[in-house]
Amino acid sequence: MNKELQHTFVTLLEENQNIVHKICRLYTSDQDAHNDLFQEITIQLWKAYPKFRGDAKFSTWMYRVALNTAITLYRKSKKKVKTQEIEPISFKMKAEEYDDAIEQQLKLMYEAIKELNDIDKALVFLYLEDRDYKDISETLGISEVNARVKMNRIKTKLKTVLNP
Amino acid sequence: MDELEFLKKDWQRKEKELPKLSYDQIHQMLWKKSSSQVKWIFYISIIEFVFWIAMVLISNIPSSYNGYDVEIIEEIYHRVIIRVINIIYYAGLLVFIYLFFLNYKRICSIDSVKTLLKNILRTRKTVNYYVWFNLVYFGVSSLILLTILINSHADTIQLHEQFTKNGQETVFYVIMYGLIIFLIGIFLLIIWLFYKLIYGILLKKLKDNYQELKKIDL
Structure with missing residues (x-):
């Protein structure tokens, strides 16, 4: 994929990374799992990005892909650590x-x-x-x-x- | 104040202490490999195809038939029934390769959660059909092949004659087929457990989530 597309994508994601972090916080219970999920969501977003037409806001589209990843595509056995971090x-x-x-x-x-x-x-x-x-x-x-x-x-x- | 409204305020306030990744850190992530489970489901199906095709190829190597004449094997393979079974099997394989490919293409992270889960469950169903297709194929074809082999292997022919001489032909068939069915049964059970294990683990939680969404939608 071309460089420009990549640059736009990373910039947008950098601006909106809070959304992903918040989902990671909710769906994981330690820092390692948080990072793993963040990475997985980033990959899924990047894979789906060519289909992002810009008719919705980037953030709205991000909610969808990121949540989908958390609920379905990503499923490492998460240890049931009692919610200390929050x-x-x-x-x-x-x-x-x-x-x-x-x-x-x-x-x-x-x-x-x-x-x-x-x-x-x-x-x-x-x-x-x-x-x-x-x-x-x-x-x-x-x-x-x-x-x-x-x-x-x-x-x-x-x-x-x-x-x- | 409504408790959740209060929580909402707090939630939004907390935004400030979220971690911040740099442009470079995010950029690097694009090149890491995805570990998504759906990808693994697809990969495992591909590995299965390769495995079964390899099995078919191995079973075609004459040296694996100790005690049999290559000619007899050749003769068996030219029987119409074996040919028909093979054609059905390969046609089936092609259909499933196509279906798996369709499912893989269909699974797309930009769908709504429900559509996505539905597609994943569809993949699961296809895998199930595929498992049953394999089980039936292996059951039926082993039965036919072993029947033919009993009637053409020197040792079993000799055994058959001995039993017939003693007037115990029925006993011979009961023992032989009992043994065959028992072995095939164990073989199929192992295959079935194997599938249950792989896909069961991969898809259990997804199924739960889908049930949950269905409940909401009632």
Whole structure:
């Protein structure tokens, strides 16, 4: 494939790499697995890139290919490490704004999401990424209504985790 | 506030601490080999083709028939029934090569998750048919070949005569065919287990995911 295509692709991926990293975080539980999945997604994106017509946004197209790879094409036996890495290191917010209880809740929710099956995880991921239901339904290949129903069920599930 | 809305905010805030790969690091990745499972399913099917074709070729080497005249073997291979079976088998092989190729082409990471899973399951189905095709072929052809061989091998002919002399012809056939069916049965069982193992491992989780998607879509 020609050099220019490669350059555009790598540049675009570099700009949008966050999407891939986030999927890796959700679908893997250690750094090695994270890197492996990132690489696999990169390869799949590159293979599919010639078919990317530019009628959708690059990022939208990326969601689809990357999630597909995580759910179907990539399947190394993942060790069930309890979700240590998502501990909220990020909470550098002011203490008066968020107390320990909230941190604890967030942690619980992330843990619960990691325990979901691959498909539900994808749904939650797209939801957290603020994609609309039309987008979600197209990516997963289900109807919009079903995506909503399913999402509501997951919400309820998460609520029970928080308020047992 | 809705818990998930809250989580969404946190999720987006966390974006800052994601790792950052450089242009060069990403560029390098393009040249690494893909480890995708679907690719392996396809490769394994190809390896199988090569394996079975190699088996057919090996079984055609006269030296592997100890105790048989090359002439007898030649004669057997020219029997119409053997020819017909071989033609059916090779035609079948060609059809499956074509189907595997179609499946491989069809699997494409830009489909929706559901379409992709469906295609992967289709691949799985094709593989299943292929396994059954092989099992039936090997079962039937071994049975026919061994029958012909019993009736043309010097030792078995002698044995047959001895049994007939003692008036135990039925016993002879019962023993011979019992042995043949037993051996073929074990052989087929091994092949079947082998397939179950390879494809079972590769496709178990994919099947679960597909069931999950189907449940959503009810």
